[in-house]
Amino acid sequence: MMDLGTVKERAGPREFSPADDLPREYREAATRMIEFHANSEIMGAYLERPFIRQSPSIDRKLAFSAKVQDEIGHGQLLYRAAESLGVKTREEMLDDLANGDGKFLNCFHYPLESWVEVPMISFFVDGAAMRRQATLRRTSWEPYAHAMDKVCFEEGFHVKHGEDILKELMTGSRKEQQMTQEAFEEWWPRIIQFFGPTDDKSTHHDFASSVGLKQQSNDDLRNAFLDQYIPKARKYGLEIPDEPRIRERDDGTYAVEEDDLDWDEFFTIAKNEYEPGLGQINGRKHAQEAVDWVRETIERDTPAASGHEPQAAD
Amino acid sequence: MTTPDFSDPENLTARERQALECLIKRLADDEFVLAERYTEWQVRAPTLESDLALANNAQDELGHARLWYDVLGDHGYTERELVYERDPAEFRHSTIVELPFEEGDWADAVLRSYLCDVAEELRLEALEASSSPKIANRVAKIQQEESYHREHAQNWLERLAEGEEGHERLQAALDRLFPHALTIFEPCAPPHGENANKTNETSDDEPRATGSDVEADIVDFGLRTATLEELGEEWLAIVVPYLESLDLDVPESGQTGDGEFEFEVTQEMLPDERGRDGIHTDAWVDLYDDFTHTYRELGRSEPTKIMETPE
């Protein structure tokens, strides 16, 4: 087995694959990270699914259905990338997500009640996710990097569709503009918290970076996101709330005052103890349990492939 | 009689126009409402893979609805009038597409898909040589996507029918869905109020279908090359033997005489709500309220377009 020292030494982009005998610490850290990512795809899709029906036109409905479909596809890719580490199966991860042990992004614990909130997820949160995902194409776990190739390929549609919805709302009636501004004020701090706590408060950061799983720090990602998306928000006529305070540096880039954010709420959410999030978790759990019978039906008596023994000569 | 020329929508008689609109609305409404129901399975299907597959079918159906509604653009109708601001009682879809799914009832999803997909195939076949060039031109594109749907449904049916629980659930779904499936072949009532101008004895406020001339016109004008009765019989001749081959009991199968493939849809086989006649189940009103929610909440007056108008 490769020792941890060697792992850290070799930890370049796409360096490790299932052919490598990696130490438990690496495999567990990678599983935790990819499982979190996969769970977030599922819970994000679960949060957005009512808006397939509530989309205000057939074209929007098509786009929204396609977007939610893509997120489930991303979950499929990511669970497989996680599974290939040999720590947990997809079924175990989905069961953990159902029973409240699986962790996922803070933003998907909040209720999403109106169409005006949709671009907060579909544009800002997806934009933030894409910023991070683009860096993960260089992660050291090859199956994860390969999954990111496909995810990034599709995700541009999601972000642009989300932006299109925002644009429509912000060029719509005064009422629409006001409702959208209110939704933005509510969601803005959560969006900033997407990247997690500052590097010195992040528990898993050091190890994940040292073995090449994580490619950029929370702070760098957050700052890069702000530089890109504050001008976008302003362009559509959204006013950036006073809190959290955001400093504009001399070079036109931005940094946020971390202490202005509600980290107690963030860590309550991180423990899956936030009430609306629990509702989402349990709602999905019911849906998963309701189709247990189908999975049992298709798994029973299902040979691995055609039932043919590939080892034997024939 | 000579077949009218439907290539110029400006030059149609009132009857020709009514026949075309009646035919298209029901096609579009069926696809639209079925798609709405399919999307309920998104993020709730049995596996991630089956979730993706059903989402695909939902989008296909929605795309077909979009193509059919667009045909009525020639008659001055827009998506606003046809969908987002149409009175729910003016929708003419069959009740099989509006019934809600019980949580987890995947047997219903695949059986309903099968029953609708077979009917869809037959209907599309009967439109291949439609006297309306616009209809005939759109059929092939739609047919290619529908064949995947039917195979998908059959693969699942055969899987589920093998297991004890699957078989039981399929039988229960069949008992519930079958009468509603038959409403696919029921005649349509004209839009509300149109009866008032006619000397029809049943023309009160009830928009019940009266076996009115419009159904005969659809066939006589060459818009569709088979009658509803013929389609219904063909459909029974396909689905009944297939479902029986899965060891399912088809309720009131419509089989007549000793003939192996002679079938007939009779009034006793039908449910109270038939959809085509403007009478819908309560579930339809809830569904309608939900899909128009945002449109109403934001006071929109025009549904958003993303794609270009189909050629």
Next chain:
Amino acid sequence: MIWEVFRQAKTGEYHTHCGNVHAPDREMAKQFAAIQHGRRKPTNSLWVVPREEIGEIGSDEVAFGGTTDKSYRWATAYNTTGTDAREVVESEDEQVTAEKQRGDD
């Protein structure tokens, strides 16, 4: 027995199909593939898969990507304002390429 062979040129790249070998079992298939398909072209890893285990679905059976307008699922259907993030631009470029390739068929 026929084994299909997939070659990965360098660490981190994809395994892509490169040919096949006749071999009586998995171990011999791997050894034969190493020589047959790995001796000249740059190779980091090979996969061997029994031919019979491969299922195939072709464009005669299914209309991949559909036959009706699906432009709503492409980034190019949406016009945005201002500078898009680098990764969004990259994604859109990849989609444009894929759309073009689909059109060329």
